[in-house]
Amino acid sequence: MIELNKRPVGVFDSGIGGLTVVKSIVEQLPFEDIIYFGDIARLPYGTKSVATIRKFAYQTVKFLLEQNVKAIVIACNTISAVAKQDIQELAGDVPVLDVISAGSAASSNTSKNNKVGVIATPATVNSLAYPKMINNLNNQLYVSQIACTLFVPFIEEGYILHPALEIIASEYLQPLVTAKIDTLVLGCTHYPLILPTLEKIMGDDVTIIDPAIATSVELLNILKQNKAINDQLHPPKYKFYVTELSKNFNKIGELFLNKKLDLPELVNLDCY
Ligand code: DGL
Numbered sequence: 001m002i003e004l005n006k007r008p009v010g011v012f013d014s015g016i017g018g019l020t021v022v023k024s025i026v027e028q029l030p031f032e033d034i035i036y037f038g039d040i041a042r043l044p045y046g047t048k049s050v051a052t053i054r055k056f057a058y059q060t061v062k063f064l065l066e067q068n069v070k071a072i073v074i075a076c077n078t079i080s081a082v083a084k085q086d087i088q089e090l091a092g093d094v095p096v097l098d099v100i101s102a103g104s105a106a107s108s109n110t111s112k113n114n115k116v117g118v119i120a121t122p123a124t125v126n127s128l129a130y131p132k133m134i135n136n137l138n139n140q141l142y143v144s145q146i147a148c149t150l151f152v153p154f155i156e157e158g159y160i161l162h163p164a165l166e167i168i169a170s171e172y173l174q175p176l177v178t179a180k181i182d183t184l185v186l187g188c189t190h191y192p193l194i195l196p197t198l199e200k201i202m203g204d205d206v207t208i209i210d211p212a213i214a215t216s217v218e219l220l221n222i223l224k225q226n227k228a229i230n231d232q233l234h235p236p237k238y239k240f241y242v243t244e245l246s247k248n249f250n251k252i253g254e255l256f257l258n259k260k261l262d263l264p265e266l267v268n269l270d271c272y
Helices: 019-028 050-066 077-091 099-108 122-127 129-137 151-156 163-178 191-202 211-225 247-257
Strands: 009-013 034-038 071-074 096-098 115-120 142-147 183-187 207-209 238-242
Touching (some): 009 019, 019 211, 077 122, 096 099, 115 122, 122 129, 163 191, 183 211
Parallel strands (some): 009 071, 071 096
16 A cells, blocks of 8 residues: 555546646645546536536546545536535545635635626536635625636637637626726636736736635645655656547646656546
8 A cells, every 4th residue: 555645646627727737736746746637538528517527527536536646636617616525525535625615715815896707617607606605705705707618629729829819808808807807716727828818808907816826735735734745755757647639738738837748648437
């Protein structure tokens, strides 16, 4: 049996977006081995039904538990919004962290004018997970949400600085500019990849919250509490699994993590 602190951290998303969370985890916890799972074959999750998203998440978590992970990070807002409780039940004693709890906490004390915007997938917006959680923490805040359905396919295609993206983003974000929000939550883990475009449209007066940062700080605290921080002196191992190969996975992953990555391994989730 491998000691708890030597076990990897499991991180998963519907695609490459969760790599933005991996980046933050690597910054906070540079010696942790990480297993990343991206369900690229079945992306996007954000336009699917709650039942389908729960079934997909269940299969991935079973796979991660088989890899003996010591903590699971749901690096997908859509899954966090609709399946967190199921995942924690399945994971038993293995701690489960999600980007919505961490992102809501980070945004609830940032706004000065009490106007917060959330951009996310349709499934996350429809779940009302962000407004409910943010208002539980601070009921003075008015939360406006926009579903930005086209962002995920653009980003998965690698069009992260494309002029067409800027036109679409301006259209989506206009109601939030008009509402004069001063805090914008990136409620989808793909969106930090298009941060320069979002910053340009929202302007300097809007603080943009990336829930990945708060999530990785929470992971650091939980691993400390559980005496599960890896103290290895070797460079950490990062292992990537996907359900379909994507030409952009390594390109975006390497750009983001600033190092050459091994090719991801294909996994068939049908037997889970
Ligand atoms: N990255 C996922 C999220 O944070 C959404 C991508 C998808 O629609 O599959 O919500």
